[in-house]
Amino acid sequence: MVATVTAYTDIRNRALTGVGYDGVVRVSAGGYYGTGVLLYDGRAVLTAAHLFTGGLSSATVHFETAAGKSEKVSQRVLIEPHYDPANSNSDLALVWLSDSSPLAADRYQLYRSSDEVGQTMTFVGYGRPGTGSAGVMPSYSGDPIRQKASNVFDADMSALKTQLGSGMGWTPLTGSQMAADFDDGTAAHDALGQFLNLRETGLGLGEGLITTGDSGGPAFIQGRVAGIASYSASLSQGDAKPDADGVVNSTFGEIAAWQRVSYDQQWIDQSLRAAYPNAPTKPEDVKKQLPEGNSGTSYAYFLLQFTGVRTSPDQILSVDYATRDGTAVKGQDYVSVNGTLKLYPGEVQAVMAVEIIGDTRPEADEVFYMDVTNPVGGSFGLGVVMLTAMRTILNDDGGWIA
Numbered sequence: 001m002v003a004t005v006t007a008y009t010d011i012r013n014r015a016l017t018g019v020g021y022d023g024v025v026r027v028s029a030g031g032y033y034g035t036g037v038l039l040y041d042g043r044a045v046l047t048a049a050h051l052f053t054g055g056l057s058s059a060t061v062h063f064e065t066a067a068g069k070s071e072k073v074s075q076r077v078l079i080e081p082h083y084d085p086a087n088s089n090s091d092l093a094l095v096w097l098s099d100s101s102p103l104a105a106d107r108y109q110l111y112r113s114s115d116e117v118g119q120t121m122t123f124v125g126y127g128r129p130g131t132g133s134a135g136v137m138p139s140y141s142g143d144p145i146r147q148k149a150s151n152v153f154d155a156d157m158s159a160l161k162t163q164l165g166s167g168m169g170w171t172p173l174t175g176s177q178m179a180a181d182f183d184d185g186t187a188a189h190d191a192l193g194q195f196l197n198l199r200e201t202g203l204g205l206g207e208g209l210i211t212t213g214d215s216g217g218p219a220f221i222q223g224r225v226a227g228i229a230s231y232s233a234s235l236s237q238g239d240a241k242p243d244a245d246g247v248v249n250s251t252f253g254e255i256a257a258w259q260r261v262s263y264d265q266q267w268i269d270q271s272l273r274a275a276y277p278n279a280p281t282k283p284e285d286v287k288k289q290l291p292e293g294n295s296g297t298s299y300a301y302f303l304l305q306f307t308g309v310r311t312s313p314d315q316i317l318s319v320d321y322a323t324r325d326g327t328a329v330k331g332q333d334y335v336s337v338n339g340t341l342k343l344y345p346g347e348v349q350a351v352m353a354v355e356i357i358g359d360t361r362p363e364a365d366e367v368f369y370m371d372v373t374n375p376v377g378g379s380f381g382l383g384v385v386m387l388t389a390m391r392t393i394l395n396d397d398g399g400w401i402a
């Protein structure tokens with residue numbers, strides 16, 4: 001990915017394995033590729049819809065983790081239903097793996113607050129390398145390399161449209177896309193400084209911008225997925241020509257846009273929930289004891305129900321949740337999760353899924369816990385601050401004698 005300030009051979013820009021980026025994957029479809037990010041269910045990869053133009057409905061997901069490289073084919077691609085290619089709105093897609101992801105691949109939560117603008121983010125991708133001064137390297141023919149760089153989400157893209165008017169040939173939906181510019185520390189190349197008077201001249205050697213192949217890649221705030229890389233642009237207005245060469249090639253002075261994940265979190269959450277296999281829909285169907293399985297992961301479900309009354313029909317309710325070790329140990333027996341569950345308008349219940357790790361080692365039956373806290377828009381009952389549920393992973397391998 002990523003055009004950076006220094007050359008791609010500079011180790012500072014590499015998103016090496018084992019340091020938290022192993023859930024950032026390469027997604028190839030129809031002879032091209034982009035980038036994607038593995039979400040909290042361990043099955044769905046969030047990426048850009050425009051990778052699937054022409055009705056493509058399959059993809060290959062390439063993992064690169066501390067445990068090595070592997071790839072998985074997906075035959076299940078869901079395009080955000082409001083995707084509008086002419087304006088690059090809702091440029092999001094979900095790609096489900098046919099089975100579980102490598103355990104070494106990080107799973108990520110969504111960044112859910114709406115305070116992204118003004119924050120520094122780190123973005124990661126497999127795009128063609130380049131530098132801010134020379135632009136993307138057309139001659140690069142090596143293997144795709146996973147790189148990272150940082151930038152600041154300076155503005156909502158719709159603010160730029162308001163300023164540039166017909167000088168910008170597309171209309172971003174208000175609140176749905178975020179802009180960052182590629183700075184080199186000078187006012188001359190500070191695009192959003194010139195257009196919107198947002199004078200922020202960059203993060204020095206940490207600054208970067210997306211290039212071709214980074215499409216669909218994540219921008220992280222606090223380790224959560226806040227943006228999905230969508231496109232870059234070379235814009236000008238009158239005397240303001242921040243891009244030195246006027247060509248879209250990821251040089252200093254260009255602007256890139258990320259789809260704003262918080263804006264689309266309902267579609268993402270509900271799509272993932274709808275895809276859980278055999279998820280319970282009523283309390284009596286919840287399985288509290290689950291066979292461990294022999295390979296990959298399988299789901300243990302927790303069903304959260306709201307029995308109160310909303311203050312208004314469109315109120316969004318939420319709780320925070322986190323798994324906790326009992327005799328079962330995270331990373332060995334199950335995949336720990338720690339996130340926020342939202343109940344959107346019309347919903348009175350939803351499932352949380354935890355991946356149980358299968359193996360063929362005889363063990364005792366083991367338990368782990370799910371703690372649910374911080375109810376927003378309801379309470380757990382007088383004096384109750386936490387709900388806890390337990391699940392038992394049943395040994396299904398021979399040889400254990402109690």
Ligand SMILES: [Ca+2]
Pocket residue numbers: 151152180181182183200201202203207
């Ligand atoms: Ca910048």
Ligand SMILES: [Ca+2]
Pocket residue numbers: 154181182183190191192193198199200201202
């Ligand atoms: Ca700037």
Ligand SMILES: [Ca+2]
Pocket residue numbers: 135234243244245246247248249250251252254
């Ligand atoms: Ca340029």
Ligand SMILES: [Ca+2]
Pocket residue numbers: 292293294358359360361395396397
């Ligand atoms: Ca087993």
